[in-house]
Amino acid sequence: MVNTLAIIGAQWGDEGKGKMTDLLSQDADLIVRFQGGNNAGHTIKFNGKTFALHLVPSGIFKDTSSNLLASGMVIDPEALYQELKMLETMHIDTEARLWIASRAHVVLDFHKTLDALYEDIRSEKIGTTHKGIGPAYTDKAARLGLKMATFVSKTGFKTYLDKHLPFVNKLLESYHYAPVKQADLIKKMAPYQAAFKTMIVDGSKLIDTAIEMGQNVVFEGAQGTMLCLDHGTYPFVTSSSPSAAAIPLNTGIAPKKIRRVLGILKVYTTRVGGGAFPTEIHDDTAEFIRTKGHEFGTTTGRARRIGWLDIVQLRHAVRLNGFDAFALMLFDVLVGVDTLKLCTAYKLDGKTIDIIPADHETLSRCEPVYETLEGFDDDLDKVDSYKALSNPAKTYIKRIETLTNVPVAYISTGPDRTAIIKRDEIIAKTLKE
Numbered sequence: 001m002v003n004t005l006a007i008i009g010a011q012w013g014d015e016g017k018g019k020m021t022d023l024l025s026q027d028a029d030l031i032v033r034f035q036g037g038n039n040a041g042h043t044i045k046f047n048g049k050t051f052a053l054h055l056v057p058s059g060i061f062k063d064t065s066s067n068l069l070a071s072g073m074v075i076d077p078e079a080l081y082q083e084l085k086m087l088e089t090m091h092i093d094t095e096a097r098l099w100i101a102s103r104a105h106v107v108l109d110f111h112k113t114l115d116a117l118y119e120d121i122r123s124e125k126i127g128t129t130h131k132g133i134g135p136a137y138t139d140k141a142a143r144l145g146l147k148m149a150t151f152v153s154k155t156g157f158k159t160y161l162d163k164h165l166p167f168v169n170k171l172l173e174s175y176h177y178a179p180v181k182q183a184d185l186i187k188k189m190a191p192y193q194a195a196f197k198t199m200i201v202d203g204s205k206l207i208d209t210a211i212e213m214g215q216n217v218v219f220e221g222a223q224g225t226m227l228c229l230d231h232g233t234y235p236f237v238t239s240s241s242p243s244a245a246a247i248p249l250n251t252g253i254a255p256k257k258i259r260r261v262l263g264i265l266k267v268y269t270t271r272v273g274g275g276a277f278p279t280e281i282h283d284d285t286a287e288f289i290r291t292k293g294h295e296f297g298t299t300t301g302r303a304r305r306i307g308w309l310d311i312v313q314l315r316h317a318v319r320l321n322g323f324d325a326f327a328l329m330l331f332d333v334l335v336g337v338d339t340l341k342l343c344t345a346y347k348l349d350g351k352t353i354d355i356i357p358a359d360h361e362t363l364s365r366c367e368p369v370y371e372t373l374e375g376f377d378d379d380l381d382k383v384d385s386y387k388a389l390s391n392p393a394k395t396y397i398k399r400i401e402t403l404t405n406v407p408v409a410y411i412s413t414g415p416d417r418t419a420i421i422k423r424d425e426i427i428a429k430t431l432k433e
């Protein structure tokens, strides 16, 4: 029996992981976010309502589900508190349904200050979300970080600040920033400590027990594979690993317990922030897609960069994640685009290559090699099965399957939970058996 499923972004983030997590959580008992923090922005729509989540797993809308912020995350207490308040005003009850791993790390205000500072002083801007993610993971790796278990202990938090703040303040002062006042920080955090104290659990044990009991567990990725610190387009990446390989380490469960991996991708490509993007386009089609797909960041509101689907990039993601199947998102956005392009290789210094060069400057010089396909004009409001799609639409999907060797199990045709074409046979064979 398959009872664990990972939902992973196959591109540079914003692929629609939130929508698919919400949808698939309808059959799940426990939903786990395993890395990143509120740099993520996951949009979910159902019953005429729209929700934007940044920390809370997108499984929260199934009212019998449990949801966990696992140990690999970095959590901004203020942001989490506000998100819970937002859910409360939207009548989503989170009482006794949201848990925080005791080993998750905390993002404090000075991490956000440092995030902005590093961006300001570095010559090559990453275009981070300014949510303090990089500095919080830096502190973790430097063994200066703060775990949730320590944060919720009043004495633990104070002892941490006694040790760590002089170091932070020296750094801030050297760049003429105001130092952090310990008493102010303690006062500001007090309500969050109180609110989260009862939510702290051993995340590893919680997940493992659920799996052993035969419950269905969904792991919700944030960001996308190309933003992976280890295998992405470094240095234009985030500071964690959004890939399936990161789940065991970031949750505290054994690798063999991750049974199925669903790759989420748009039928084109988007990217927010700086960095190489070989298939990026700046023409009328890009504008058409940006407008029709509302391609503006959920977290920062920035216009997303737009490009054609990149098979070289997707094969990289397939290799890293071992996707059992794909969910193809924003399929409706391409309706009306006359000619579609798929990048099947790169040209570099006169040679054809089919891997992502590790050196960023080299990747920036790669030129896409395209094959063109006929566009499709389906009225997707009237299509509820794969069979009912037009031939050009099917050809586009089949070509993606052939070039990546991954079957497409879901085709998303709108932001709403109900706008989805399910290919039941493929779902059964790749994700359930």
Ligand code: GDP
Residues within 6 Å of the ligand: 009, 013, 014, 015, 016, 017, 018, 019, 040, 041, 042, 043, 044, 045, 292, 293, 294, 298, 329, 330, 331, 332, 333, 412, 413, 414, 415, 416, 419
């Ligand atoms: P995530 O970060 O991967 O969860 O993705 P985001 O929520 O940041 O971005 C995806 C955007 O596309 C959101 O605004 C969704 O509401 C929207 N969306 C998801 N699926 C579809 C779809 O099939 N069609 C359209 N038009 N929008 C979609």
Ligand code: IMO
Residues within 6 Å of the ligand: 009, 012, 013, 014, 015, 039, 040, 041, 042, 126, 127, 128, 129, 130, 131, 132, 133, 134, 221, 222, 223, 224, 227, 236, 237, 238, 239, 272, 273, 274, 298
């Ligand atoms: P979701 O979960 C798209 C990008 C930022 C920047 C880089 C580093 O919604 O798919 P960071 O603040 O993490 O240090 O920024 O990573 N980035 C995302 N892009 N979707 C996301 O999350 C992202 N999270 C971070 O734009 O380029």
Ligand code: MG
Residues within 6 Å of the ligand: 013, 014, 015, 040, 041, 042, 043, 298
């Ligand atoms: Mg997003």
